[in-house]
Amino acid sequence: MLDLDALAKSFDGHVAVSEMTFNLQKGEVLGFLGQNGAGKSTTMRMVAGVLEPDMGDATINGISVTHDRREAQRQIGYLPEGAPLYRDMTPQTFLRFMADAHGLSKPERKNAIERVIADARIANVATQPISTLSKGYRRRVGLAGAILHDPPVLLLDEPTDGLDPIQKRAVRALIARMAPEKAIVISTHTLEEVPAMCNRVIVIDHGQVVADDTPEMLAESRPGGLEEAFMMLAGEREDQSV
Amino acid sequence: MIARLESTITGIKAAWRRELSAYFATPLAYVFIAIFLIVLGVFTWELSRFFDTGAADLGPFFYWHPWLYMLFMPALAMRLWADEVGAGTSELLLSLPVSLPGLVIGKLLAAWTVAGLALILTMPWWVTVNILGPADNAAIALSYFVSFLMAGGYLAIGAAVSALTRSSVLAFVSGVLVAFLLTAAGWPFVTSAVASVLGTSAGDAVAQFSFVTHFETAQRGVLELRGLVFFVGFMALCVALNTLFVSHKRSGAG
Ligand SMILES: Nc1ncnc2c1ncn2[C@@H]1O[C@H](COP(=O)(O)OP(=O)(O)OP(=O)(O)O)[C@@H](O)[C@H]1O
Ligand SMILES: [Mg+2]
Numbered sequence: 001m002l003d004l005d006a007l008a009k010s011f012d013g014h015v016a017v018s019e020m021t022f023n024l025q026k027g028e029v030l031g032f033l034g035q036n037g038a039g040k041s042t043t044m045r046m047v048a049g050v051l052e053p054d055m056g057d058a059t060i061n062g063i064s065v066t067h068d069r070r071e072a073q074r075q076i077g078y079l080p081e082g083a084p085l086y087r088d089m090t091p092q093t094f095l096r097f098m099a100d101a102h103g104l105s106k107p108e109r110k111n112a113i114e115r116v117i118a119d120a121r122i123a124n125v126a127t128q129p130i131s132t133l134s135k136g137y138r139r140r141v142g143l144a145g146a147i148l149h150d151p152p153v154l155l156l157d158e159p160t161d162g163l164d165p166i167q168k169r170a171v172r173a174l175i176a177r178m179a180p181e182k183a184i185v186i187s188t189h190t191l192e193e194v195p196a197m198c199n200r201v202i203v204i205d206h207g208q209v210v211a212d213d214t215p216e217m218l219a220e221s222r223p224g225g226l227e228e229a230f231m232m233l234a235g236e237r238e239d240q241s242v
Numbered sequence: 243m244i245a246r247l248e249s250t251i252t253g254i255k256a257a258w259r260r261e262l263s264a265y266f267a268t269p270l271a272y273v274f275i276a277i278f279l280i281v282l283g284v285f286t287w288e289l290s291r292f293f294d295t296g297a298a299d300l301g302p303f304f305y306w307h308p309w310l311y312m313l314f315m316p317a318l319a320m321r322l323w324a325d326e327v328g329a330g331t332s333e334l335l336l337s338l339p340v341s342l343p344g345l346v347i348g349k350l351l352a353a354w355t356v357a358g359l360a361l362i363l364t365m366p367w368w369v370t371v372n373i374l375g376p377a378d379n380a381a382i383a384l385s386y387f388v389s390f391l392m393a394g395g396y397l398a399i400g401a402a403v404s405a406l407t408r409s410s411v412l413a414f415v416s417g418v419l420v421a422f423l424l425t426a427a428g429w430p431f432v433t434s435a436v437a438s439v440l441g442t443s444a445g446d447a448v449a450q451f452s453f454v455t456h457f458e459t460a461q462r463g464v465l466e467l468r469g470l471v472f473f474v475g476f477m478a479l480c481v482a483l484n485t486l487f488v489s490h491k492r493s494g495a496g
């Protein structure tokens with residue numbers, strides 16, 4: 001469903017992502033892990049059509065993001081890191097804007113907005129300015145915007161960052177409910193939630209894939225479990241360079 | 243081709259709605275319109291001695307339009323793109339399946355709508371001159387029309403410049419600077435200086451790039467195709483540059 005083919009990006013000669021290649025099938029929920037600066041967000045931005053890759057391509061159901069950006073973007077729901085939102089809008093007007101931008105017709109729009117307001121559990125704040133919402137609510141409004149057009153591929157950059165345990169669980173439940181019909185990429189720094197949320201893990205370091213496995217297999221690969229495995233994989237190269 | 247046009251129109255509509263609601267969600271549009279009306283009123287009344295002339299003429303009123311636009315339009319346009327980058331929402335915007343020119347035009351149209359509203363609210367001046375005596379209403383209507391076009395030109399500058407920075411203050415200052423150059427190019431002082439150094443044709447050429455030159459023609463009641471082409475072409479140029487500046491962000495420059 002989602003294919004990354006040797007995606008690469010450098011910033012001023014500094015390599016952020018190099019030859020990132022993997023593919024994702026329908027029903028897979030990928031935990032996309034790596035230490036700060038490993039290149040998770042840069043990879044997602046390229047797939048989302050926000051950033052042009054230096055080389056390589058990403059295709060969604062065979063549609064290339066570099067050749068047919070807009071058609072590919074229709075197939076993607078993207079929650080950027082930090083869930084940026086227009087603070088002057090309300091969740092309701094924000095979702096209306098997202099629906100307009102996706103070219104939804106009037107009845108589609110109404111249904112879609114009602115659906116995601118229920119899914120993201122933001123009904124009680126739907127007409128409140130976003131600037132007055134708590135971090136958790138904002139993140140959920142961003143999530144609602146990402147799933148509004150019911151895309152087959154979701155890219156969620158730290159969707160549970162800043163959420164309390166109850167909201168984290170709600171987001172996990174929402175993702176689990178959507179998972180069978182979609183391919184989902186989730187970046188996170190909270191390793192404990194990976195086994196609960198994901199059925200596949202890719203660890204990247206210095207812009208390259210260093211592990212690709214199920215959470216269970218990865219956890220079993222080291223006596224210390226997933227955290228130790230992550231430490232070894234993600235920290236390895238830095239140890240060498242120090 | 244059709245798909246591209248469709249996605250441009252989708253982008254225009256979405257961006258226009260969003261920006262217009264942003265102007266009126268905050269006091270910005272109201273404050274802008276109020277201050278614009280007051281300043282224009284004071285300038286026309288006090289500095290131009292509107293009633294002393296006793297003539298049913300809106301010349302003193304239109305005289306100030308370019309000079310006020312030079313300051314007010316960059317203020318109206320400054321946040322259009324600078325704020326997107328500042329708040330990180332450009333990330334969201336660039337992930338939408340719409341064409342970039344559509345977003346650029348939509349935002350510009352939203353600001354232009356607010357400017358048009360301000361202009362409509364100056365209509366009492368038009369009524370007043372008709373009370374004072376017989377007025378050349380055709381020339382006034384034409385002046386209003388070209389003034390609106392000119393406002394669009396100033397806004398297009400402000401919008402394009404705001405795509406170059408994440409600071410709306412910086413966008414405002416540089417917007418005013420560029421706007422000033424395009425206004426002052428029509429000053430007799432400037433054109434005669436250029437003419438004395440480079441020759442009369444050079445002076446005329448510089449004047450052709452000034453908003454004021456084309457606006458003054460309209461005030462005389464003369465509809466010049468050249469003037470219309472100038473403003474529309476100028477806006478198209480700014481929209482193209484604006485699109486270029488925004489698409490530059492896609493390649494990774496901030
Ligand atoms: N716009 C940019 N300009 C210059 N360098 C950048 C830019 N964006 C990212 N980088 C660099 O690219 C590398 C990868 O960054 P990226 O944001 O993708 O990491 P990440 O894995 O998402 O990290 P985090 O866990 O902190 O979110 C980092 O070294 C970062 O400094
Ligand atoms: Mg990141």
